[in-house]
Amino acid sequence: MTSLLFAHLRPTTAFHAPLRTSRIAPLTSAAYGRSTFRHVNARDTSCHMADESSQQHPQSSSSSSSSLPDLTPYENPNNLSDQIFSALSGDGSLKITVCTIRNLLNEMMLQHSMNPVPADALGRAAMCALLASNGMQEEQMFQLSIKGDGAMRGCMVIVNGRGGTRGFVGVPGLGGDWTLKEAVGKGTIQVVKNHPDWPRPYNGITAIRHGDIDRDVGIYLAESEQRSCALAAATTFNGILCTAAGGYLVERLPDCPPESMAHMERNLAKLVQMDGGDALPTNLLLEGKTPVDIATVLLDGMGMEPLNSIEPKALCECSEEKLLRSLRLLPKDEVDAILREEGKVEARCQFCGRVYRMGPEEVERRMAEARGDPAKDDDFGK
Numbered sequence: 001m002t003s004l005l006f007a008h009l010r011p012t013t014a015f016h017a018p019l020r021t022s023r024i025a026p027l028t029s030a031a032y033g034r035s036t037f038r039h040v041n042a043r044d045t046s047c048h049m050a051d052e053s054s055q056q057h058p059q060s061s062s063s064s065s066s067s068l069p070d071l072t073p074y075e076n077p078n079n080l081s082d083q084i085f086s087a088l089s090g091d092g093s094l095k096i097t098v099c100t101i102r103n104l105l106n107e108m109m110l111q112h113s114m115n116p117v118p119a120d121a122l123g124r125a126a127m128c129a130l131l132a133s134n135g136m137q138e139e140q141m142f143q144l145s146i147k148g149d150g151a152m153r154g155c156m157v158i159v160n161g162r163g164g165t166r167g168f169v170g171v172p173g174l175g176g177d178w179t180l181k182e183a184v185g186k187g188t189i190q191v192v193k194n195h196p197d198w199p200r201p202y203n204g205i206t207a208i209r210h211g212d213i214d215r216d217v218g219i220y221l222a223e224s225e226q227r228s229c230a231l232a233a234a235t236t237f238n239g240i241l242c243t244a245a246g247g248y249l250v251e252r253l254p255d256c257p258p259e260s261m262a263h264m265e266r267n268l269a270k271l272v273q274m275d276g277g278d279a280l281p282t283n284l285l286l287e288g289k290t291p292v293d294i295a296t297v298l299l300d301g302m303g304m305e306p307l308n309s310i311e312p313k314a315l316c317e318c319s320e321e322k323l324l325r326s327l328r329l330l331p332k333d334e335v336d337a338i339l340r341e342e343g344k345v346e347a348r349c350q351f352c353g354r355v356y357r358m359g360p361e362e363v364e365r366r367m368a369e370a371r372g373d374p375a376k377d378d379d380f381g382k
Contacts, residue, residue, distance in 0.1 A: 090303020150185025164315030
């Protein structure tokens with residue numbers, strides 16, 4: 001059967017999370033890699049800002065920041081709703097963003113009939129994109145693409161400033177004994193950012209070095225966008241049900257003093273110890289901790305200035321009008337050949353799985369009624 005696929009963009013940002021959660025007392029190198037800041041000109045590794053001689057809390061950050069603001073408007077008991085919460089440290093030198101997207105990931109699994117390994121990859125990519133793009137304008141777009149040569153054949157996520165999210169993987173039914181690293185393979189992390197008013201989109205690219213997505217996105221942010229940060233994202237599953245999906249992004253802002261960096265890294269290390277595993281921060285989420293709770297741990301002793309809280313939702317922009325526009329871009333002979341051979345035009349959206357069908361009479365009628373240039377976005381209110 002001949003099918004048409006809607007055109008799509010490329011995704012960006014992610015984080016590592018094994019499919020099973022385990023309690024591990026000692027901190028592993030993977031956990032430490034998500035609890036230290038990446039320098040903007042570093043290649044692959046993170047560097048601790050604090051050494052053994054600086055383990056006491058800095059005087060400047062703890063004295064004026066012990067009290068917390070009223071966080072009642074941001075509460076999300078038992079993580080019943082998906083949430084992205086962001087806040088600044090008291091001195092404005094650090095921004096933290098924490099998310100939970102369990103409901104969103106389960107919905108995407110149903111849309112694509114995904115098994116846990118590709119769902120893990122798509123969940124991490126979605127969280128990285130949502131975390132890295134937090135704070136952008138509502139109409140802005142952030143696209144994250146994981147283009148690897150592994151068995152999963154890549155994945156893509158697109159988000160907007162309202163938390164609207166869509167994405168897909170190349171092989172949603174991938175199962176067996178594949179690890180996430182094997183499913184992703186070698187390749188590139190690609191990011192596209194765009195806004196209706198920009199003359200051209202922003203593009204960035206780095207190599208895949210770990211294959212666990214969140215660490216690779218952290219490297220991308222440091223090397224391509226010069227954002228010094230600590231990034232983590234992970235998922236856990238019970239069969240084909242996602243039981244936890246969450247992550248955090250801690251960013252160093254301009255003029256951040258070394259004392260604040262050192263304090264934050266101690267808080268990050270404490271968070272890792274509290275979680276007790278490599279799938280940060282899913283153990284905490286499974287225990288009922290919310291994004292606000294995790295943010296409170298990260299900003300302990302540093303003060304907190306809440307910025308916003310949004311609920312990410314699955315949002316696809318496919319429609320019959322876009323299918324018709326795609327048909328109008330094809331030569332008429334090609335459209336006629338499809339109708340002659342198949343008796344209809346059928347298209348499946350790669351992002352949400354919805355199938356659109358049009359019979360010969362409907363195609364002929366709507367093509368005759370169509371107005372505007374299908375090659376120009378301005379003619380379609382875009």
